[in-house]
Amino acid sequence: MPKQNRIIAGVYHLSKKLGKDFALRDINIQLANGEFVFLVGPSGAGKSTLLKMMYMDDLPDSGQVIMGSYVSTRMKRSTIPELRRKTGIIFQDFRLLEGRTVFENVALAMKVAGTGMAEIKREMTDILTRVGLYHKRYQFPGSLSGGEQQRVAIARALANKPVILLADEPTGNLDPEVTREILELLFRINSSGTAVLMATHDVDLVKSFGQRIIYLRDGRIVKDREMLFRGNLRDTLSDSHVDYRARKFTDNAIGEDNGKNE
Amino acid sequence: MAGINEVKYIIGESTRMLKRGKLSGLISIIIMGFSLLVLLIFLLITLNVSMVIDRGMEEIYVYVYLQDGLDKEPVEIIRNRLLDIEGVKGVVFVSKEEALKKFRDQLGESAEILDELSSNPLPDALRVQMKPELTKSSFMKKIAQTAMEWKGVEDARYGKKWVERGEKLIKGFYMTGLALGLIVFLSVIFVISNTVRLSILSRQKSVEIMKLVGATNSYIQVPFIIEGGVQGIISSGLAMLLLWIVFSFAQRYLPGIVFFQIEGVVGFIVLCALLGAAGSFIAVRKFLKR
Numbered sequence: 001m002p003k004q005n006r007i008i009a010g011v012y013h014l015s016k017k018l019g020k021d022f023a024l025r026d027i028n029i030q031l032a033n034g035e036f037v038f039l040v041g042p043s044g045a046g047k048s049t050l051l052k053m054m055y056m057d058d059l060p061d062s063g064q065v066i067m068g069s070y071v072s073t074r075m076k077r078s079t080i081p082e083l084r085r086k087t088g089i090i091f092q093d094f095r096l097l098e099g100r101t102v103f104e105n106v107a108l109a110m111k112v113a114g115t116g117m118a119e120i121k122r123e124m125t126d127i128l129t130r131v132g133l134y135h136k137r138y139q140f141p142g143s144l145s146g147g148e149q150q151r152v153a154i155a156r157a158l159a160n161k162p163v164i165l166l167a168d169e170p171t172g173n174l175d176p177e178v179t180r181e182i183l184e185l186l187f188r189i190n191s192s193g194t195a196v197l198m199a200t201h202d203v204d205l206v207k208s209f210g211q212r213i214i215y216l217r218d219g220r221i222v223k224d225r226e227m228l229f230r231g232n233l234r235d236t237l238s239d240s241h242v243d244y245r246a247r248k249f250t251d252n253a254i255g256e257d258n259g260k261n262e
Numbered sequence: 263m264a265g266i267n268e269v270k271y272i273i274g275e276s277t278r279m280l281k282r283g284k285l286s287g288l289i290s291i292i293i294m295g296f297s298l299l300v301l302l303i304f305l306l307i308t309l310n311v312s313m314v315i316d317r318g319m320e321e322i323y324v325y326v327y328l329q330d331g332l333d334k335e336p337v338e339i340i341r342n343r344l345l346d347i348e349g350v351k352g353v354v355f356v357s358k359e360e361a362l363k364k365f366r367d368q369l370g371e372s373a374e375i376l377d378e379l380s381s382n383p384l385p386d387a388l389r390v391q392m393k394p395e396l397t398k399s400s401f402m403k404k405i406a407q408t409a410m411e412w413k414g415v416e417d418a419r420y421g422k423k424w425v426e427r428g429e430k431l432i433k434g435f436y437m438t439g440l441a442l443g444l445i446v447f448l449s450v451i452f453v454i455s456n457t458v459r460l461s462i463l464s465r466q467k468s469v470e471i472m473k474l475v476g477a478t479n480s481y482i483q484v485p486f487i488i489e490g491g492v493q494g495i496i497s498s499g500l501a502m503l504l505l506w507i508v509f510s511f512a513q514r515y516l517p518g519i520v521f522f523q524i525e526g527v528v529g530f531i532v533l534c535a536l537l538g539a540a541g542s543f544i545a546v547r548k549f550l551k552r
Contacts, residue, residue, distance in 0.1 A: 055474075084476030095471050111274075112477035116267045156475065 006033045008163050008195055009054065014063035016049060016219075023049045024219045027063070031197060033163065036190045038206040039199040041216035047199035050216070051168050054197070055087050056080050068163065085113045088157030088165035088194070092172035094149040096141040102128070102152050103137040109159040123159070131155045131185060147178035154185060158194070165189065167198040171205070179205065268481075275485035276492075286464065290457040291497045297450040298501035298534065299508075304446050306505065308439050310519045315432055319397045322428075324390040324420040325356075326409045332386070336414045341388055343412065347405060349396040354389045358382045385416055399425045458490060458541045462549060469549065479550050486542045494538025498531045 009031040016024040024046045031037060039047050052058045053065050056072060065072040070083045096105050106127060110120045128134040131151040141149050150170060157165055167186065171179035183205075190196045200206060206213060215223040326344065328337060337355065344353045361384040366373045390405060399422060406418035462469075472482045509521050522530070 078478070081473075081476045081478045081481075084474060086476075089474055095467075095474065097468050097471055108472070109475035111267070111271045112472065112475055112481055114265065114267050117270070160476070 007031065008033045008068060009197075010064075010066045011050070011053065012064045012066070014050075014053060014060045014065060016046075016053065016058070016060050018049065022219050024053070024060075027219075027221060029214060029221070029224070031164065031195055034190070034193050034195055036187070036196045036211045037198070038209075038211055038213045039197060039216060040203050040206060040213055041199075041201065043201050045201075045216040046219040047201075047216055048168050049219075051089075051166050051197070051199055054166055055089050056083055081112075085109070085160045086162050086164075088154075088160075088162040090150065090153045090157050090165070090167045090170050092169040094141070094146075094153045094173075096149055096152055096156075098141055101138050101140055102133055102144070102155075105141065105152055106156045106159050109156045113160050127155050127159060130158070130189075145178070146174050147181055150174065150178075150182055151185065154182075154189070158189065162194060164195040164197065167196060169200055170198060171200065171202070271481070272484050272488070276488040278485075286461060287493065290461055291493055291500065293457055294454050294493065294497035295500035295504070297453045298498055299504050301446050301450050302501050302505045302530070303508065304443060306509065306522065308443070309522065311435060313520060314518075315428075315435075316394065318428065319394055320391070322392075322397050322402075322421070322425060324392070324402050324405050324409075324418060326388040326390060326406075326415055327385045327417040327419070328387060329414050329416045330385060332414050337386070337388075340409070340412060340414055344388060344390055344405070344409065347408070349393050349401060350390055350405070351393045352391045354391075356387045356389050358384045358386050361385075361387065398429060454537075455541055455545070458538075458545050462486065462542070462545045466549070469546070473550075479547075482550065483543060483546050486546045487539045490542025491535045491539035494534040494536070495531055497538075498534030502527055502531065 007030050009029075011027050011029045014024055014027040015022060027046075027050060039050065041047050049058070053060055053072070054067060056065065056067075056070075059072055067083055068086060070079065075083075097108070100108070103124060106124065107117075107120050110123070115123075124137070125134065128137055131154055133148060133151050133155065136144065136148065141152060144152065150173075154165075154170075165186070170186070171182050174182060186196055186198065198206075213223075213225050214221060326340065328340070341353050341355065344350055359382065362376070362382050365384070366376055369376070392401060392405075399420075402420040402425065403422070406420055409415050409418040469482055506521070509519070513519055
């Protein structure tokens, strides 16, 4: 087991221009193993661009991204697929292949990593059960609800057992009820050890959980609130998970947040 | 590098692509098939015309007419001297009797007028055939002029007008053929590359998803390349089949025409498979680079 506080992902003095304007300017973030972090900001703040830098869909103009052992300034383009296999990524629009079943969509991620069919079948039961879609494994995405499609995407993201899951506005297309279910699932995944970085524009949604929140505006970090109980991450995470379920969704009773966005 | 799982994956992805893109795949195969058919018809016409030309060229001779009453020995000397000339393929002795018989045959019904003759007015002759690449007026002129100087030679002739006109015709034919062929070839390439590009564009989303889950470029490319190759085989096969049907009909009216030899047919299909694979490779690679 890796140490709890080991840094597994970092962004250092990262700047990126899109066209003439800075999309990101001097961003510094470190993520510890097993951490759950919200990346919050209005649309156009640079959340998606930052995540893209992290799964290296695009490279920074200056600064550096480090994901595990992959360093943006010191890696070959040909190793990017390796990085992707070790990084789970989900999006607002799910990005599933329409012509393939749930099983095949998830299996694809494992196949491209060179996993054999026998092992895929073995693992699949576990993965699909975790996201609650085992009984729908032979259905096509088109016949599933939005929430279910996102669960498929999550299953696919987890297929290669990543240390980190990047989620770009994963609940953007979902109604509040389903949003809650997806968040619950992400917390559950996090509590089993996978770090999660979730970007969202919805401040109200996330500030009640007591997780670390990074506020991004106009391409700059305006606030990065570290976890209070950094030392015992796992406990804190499971606490928050219980809290969250106990307090219901809309309740903002927890007093940790400054309430700046109210 | 490529283990058994990779091979299985590639086979699975390729067959999936071919199965799934049924309609669009069918349409592109038909478009490519017909484009190739146009090219093939053009090639087949060129082949047949050039064969007719070659056959015609074989029947072009220089006739060296001998003086009347020449003995066998001097005839043999002349024959050997002709054979010694570089570029001469063969020399055949045509006796005056043979010549008259042939003339009679050519006249057909009106051959009766020859009966009026008391003796055969035609001379013995040597018929000189050139190597095909040297069957041209300049060379034949040289032979005729040389032979005319020799002892025992009455005259030497070749169908100067005909040969020169034929040469112009052939030159014109090949020039137009080349120009037309280039146009047809470029249009076929254009149509096919566009078809390939469109079919790949329609799968942009799946390529992006593949990249997202960590597929390497070659993983993404290989199924496309195989698909391109298979499409090349099917569409060129289709084109050949259609050409054969067209050919069979045409043969009723033009019994002498020939089809491509089996090596040509196979070669064409293999070439199309390679072109299809290469086309897909280039199109996907462009697309992956972004």
